[in-house]
Amino acid sequence: MLPVKAYVLEAYYKWITDSGYSAYLVVDATIDHVDVPQDYIEDGHIVLNISPQSIRDLVFDPSFVAFRAQFSGMTYSIYIPILAVLSIYAKENPDAGKSFDFFDEDDDHPLMQPMPRPEADGGADDSVGGASHRPFLRILK
Numbered sequence: 001m002l003p004v005k006a007y008v009l010e011a012y013y014k015w016i017t018d019s020g021y022s023a024y025l026v027v028d029a030t031i032d033h034v035d036v037p038q039d040y041i042e043d044g045h046i047v048l049n050i051s052p053q054s055i056r057d058l059v060f061d062p063s064f065v066a067f068r069a070q071f072s073g074m075t076y077s078i079y080i081p082i083l084a085v086l087s088i089y090a091k092e093n094p095d096a097g098k099s100f101d102f103f104d105e106d107d108d109h110p111l112m113q114p115m116p117r118p119e120a121d122g123g124a125d126d127s128v129g130g131a132s133h134r135p136f137l138r139i140l141k
Contacts, residue, residue, distance in 0.1 A: 002062055003062065003082070005082055005085070006060060006061065006062045006063070006065075006082050007062075009060065009065070009082070009085060009088055010060040012088045013050065013060070013088060016088070016089075016090045017051060017052060019090070021090035021091065021092045021093060022049060022051040022054075022090065022091040022092060023049070023050045023051050023088060023089075023090065023091075024047055024048065024049055024050065024088065024089055024090070024091050025047070025048045025050050025065070025080070025085060025087075025088050026045060026046075026047050026085075026086040026087045026088070026089075027045065027046050027047075027048060027080050027084050027085060027086060028044065028045060028084045028085075028086055029041045029044055029045060029046045029084070030044045031081060031083055031084035032081070033079065033081050034079070034080055034081065034084045035077070035078060035079040035080075036048070036076070036078055036080070037071045037076055039071070040071060045086070048069065048078065049069075049091070050065075050067065050069075050088075054069060055067040055068060055069045055078075056068040056069075061082075062082070063081065063082055064079060064080060064081050064082060065078075065079075065080045065082065065085065066078060066079045066080070
């Protein structure tokens with residue numbers, strides 16, 4: 001069977017946001033292939049506001065979470081292997097959250113192994129990697 005952690009994470013996210021609260025994700029930034037702004041990592045962890053009004057293009061996949069978010073005015077494409085997700089909680093009610101410690105049995109499943117970010121099909125706007133680039137114009141002759 002597929003690992004359950006990603007499905008529980010998405011369900012908790014929906015429950016928190018449907019309740020009108022702000023969803024926050026705690027991530028182990030030391031896991032391979034975690035792509036988050038390095039300046040915001042403290043003690044190997046980063047806490048990310050993943051509320052709909054704070055991010056764009058949220059993707060829950062059985063093996064990763066990805067979205068776009070702004071940090072100090074720069075847009076970043078965030079990529080988090082599911083294995084790196086430690087917990088999700090509501091900022092307004094931290095007790096209404098979920099730690100993922102009890103999903104350790106999922107850790108051996110191939111989908112739980114940290115994988116590099118999937119390659120994008122399109123240009124910078126379609127990618128799920130790194131900081132966004134400024135738009136540019138090119139003269140075609």
